[in-house]
Amino acid sequence: MSIQTLVEQATIASSPFDTDSFNQAVMSTYARFPIALERGAGCRVWDTQGREYLDFVAGIATCTLGHAHPALVEAVTRQIQKLHHVSNLYYIPEQGELAKWIVQHSCAERVFFCNSGAEANEAAIKLVRKYAHTVLQIEKPIILTARDSFHGRTLATITATAQPKYQKNFEPLVPGFDYVPYNDIGAVEAAISELDEGDYRVAAILIEPLQGEGGVRPGDIAYFQKLRQICNETGVLLIFDEVQVGMGRSGKLWGYECLGVEPDIFTSAKGLGGGIPIGAMMCKSFCDVFQPGEHASTFGGNPFACGVALTVCETLERENILQNVQDRGEQLRDGLRAIAAKYPNHITEVRGWGLINGMELNADVQSTAPDVVKAAIDEGLLLVPAGPKVVRFVPPLIVTQAEVEQALQAVDKAMAAVTA
Numbered sequence: 001m002s003i004q005t006l007v008e009q010a011t012i013a014s015s016p017f018d019t020d021s022f023n024q025a026v027m028s029t030y031a032r033f034p035i036a037l038e039r040g041a042g043c044r045v046w047d048t049q050g051r052e053y054l055d056f057v058a059g060i061a062t063c064t065l066g067h068a069h070p071a072l073v074e075a076v077t078r079q080i081q082k083l084h085h086v087s088n089l090y091y092i093p094e095q096g097e098l099a100k101w102i103v104q105h106s107c108a109e110r111v112f113f114c115n116s117g118a119e120a121n122e123a124a125i126k127l128v129r130k131y132a133h134t135v136l137q138i139e140k141p142i143i144l145t146a147r148d149s150f151h152g153r154t155l156a157t158i159t160a161t162a163q164p165k166y167q168k169n170f171e172p173l174v175p176g177f178d179y180v181p182y183n184d185i186g187a188v189e190a191a192i193s194e195l196d197e198g199d200y201r202v203a204a205i206l207i208e209p210l211q212g213e214g215g216v217r218p219g220d221i222a223y224f225q226k227l228r229q230i231c232n233e234t235g236v237l238l239i240f241d242e243v244q245v246g247m248g249r250s251g252k253l254w255g256y257e258c259l260g261v262e263p264d265i266f267t268s269a270k271g272l273g274g275g276i277p278i279g280a281m282m283c284k285s286f287c288d289v290f291q292p293g294e295h296a297s298t299f300g301g302n303p304f305a306c307g308v309a310l311t312v313c314e315t316l317e318r319e320n321i322l323q324n325v326q327d328r329g330e331q332l333r334d335g336l337r338a339i340a341a342k343y344p345n346h347i348t349e350v351r352g353w354g355l356i357n358g359m360e361l362n363a364d365v366q367s368t369a370p371d372v373v374k375a376a377i378d379e380g381l382l383l384v385p386a387g388p389k390v391v392r393f394v395p396p397l398i399v400t401q402a403e404v405e406q407a408l409q410a411v412d413k414a415m416a417a418v419t420a
């Protein structure tokens with residue numbers, strides 16, 4: 001049964017918010033839990049009935065500084081009063097400052113700004129294709145991606161996303177992609193040699209350092225190091241999708257730091273703007289092959305998004321938030337493992353990095369991740385599934401020790417309810 005159906009079936013106390021008129025006007029691309037959120041502060045949000053929730057979803061790993069953080073409020077206000085949008089036909093100082101910050105704090109040498117994770121991955125796909133045609137002299141470049149990955153909802157990125165459920169009914173897909181199992185180096189080696197035929201050749205590997213939507217599966221260090229070595233030896237470009245795991249969520253600024261390898265290209269979005277829409281594609285200078293007019297975005301890199309994202313980046317650094325991510329992540333995993341020990345038939349594994357963690361439910365028991373999420377909502381805690389059997393914990397990176405403790409108590413009660 002799909003997550004959509006499971007969410008639809010999960011019943012919670014009805015809310016006076018008029019969901020019928022909402023559903024008549026808004027396309028039903030989401031299965032929504034029937035609460036309407038209207039206010040937030042720190043790691044807490046309130047629904048239209050005034051009920052308070054601890055937010056361990058954070059807009060799905062996006063609200064880096066939580067809700068209404070004073071630095072974010074100040075940055076939004078300052079930037080909207082000063083200048084919010086001009087075209088990339090002119091130099092935009094905030095864009096330059098944000099790009100410099102990213103370059104100083106990563107292995108990147110160049111940055112392109114856009115509006116979302118999918119758009120950042122599209123930019124990376126286009127960059128690879130141009131590099132393949134003009135530098136590698138590949139007529140028909142192939143990009144390898146991993147099974148159970150998630151890279152976005154545009155046509156190229158659903159093709160990159162190696163999960164049939166996201167592709168069904170949207171064929172024909174974009175040519176030039178092939179899939180390998182995650183954390184399996186033999187499969188990559190085989191694909192590179194098998195696809196070296198006629199005009200076809202592997203030009204790049206696009207992969208998440210930790211698979212988020214695919215069930216919170218961390219990359220294997222030995223696998224990623226070997227991947228880097230293969231790419232060095234073959235000239236294949238290594239692209240990391242850091243849209244979910246980047247910007248401090250792993251406890252390091254970038255997920256690749258957890259694996260000890262640097263990509264040639266990587267993408268970011270979600271946490272970069274702390275909830276303000278922004279995406280970015282970073283690369284080393286050797287593969288920066290775009291010329292003026294070859295790729296663009298009207299809103300990409302505007303003063304508003306870049307000014308606010310720069311404040312998010314500087315606040316992360318100034319308030320030493322990465323240390324909090326590491327400490328709170330450990331506290332959360334320890335607490336979840338203690339809960340797992342109480343429900344050994346129901347919880348099979350707790351895994352993750354920093355503040356991106358998953359609690360896997362036993363495939364043989366009836367309870368699903370949406371059941372646990374629904375029970376947690378009843379306990380005043382917002383969580384999000386990552387597949388039908390994994391409950392994901394992605395709170396704001398400023399979450400406190402007391403809030404993690406409160407969330408653990410709510411999970412314990414939710415597990416008691418679903419296993420009763």
Ligand SMILES: Cc1ncc(COP(=O)(O)O)c(C=O)c1O
Nearest residue numbers: 116117118150151152212243244
């Ligand atoms: C790893 C990864 N890549 C790309 C995306 C797509 O990002 P967006 O929804 O901003 O287009 C997501 C969204 O969940 C993601 O987790």
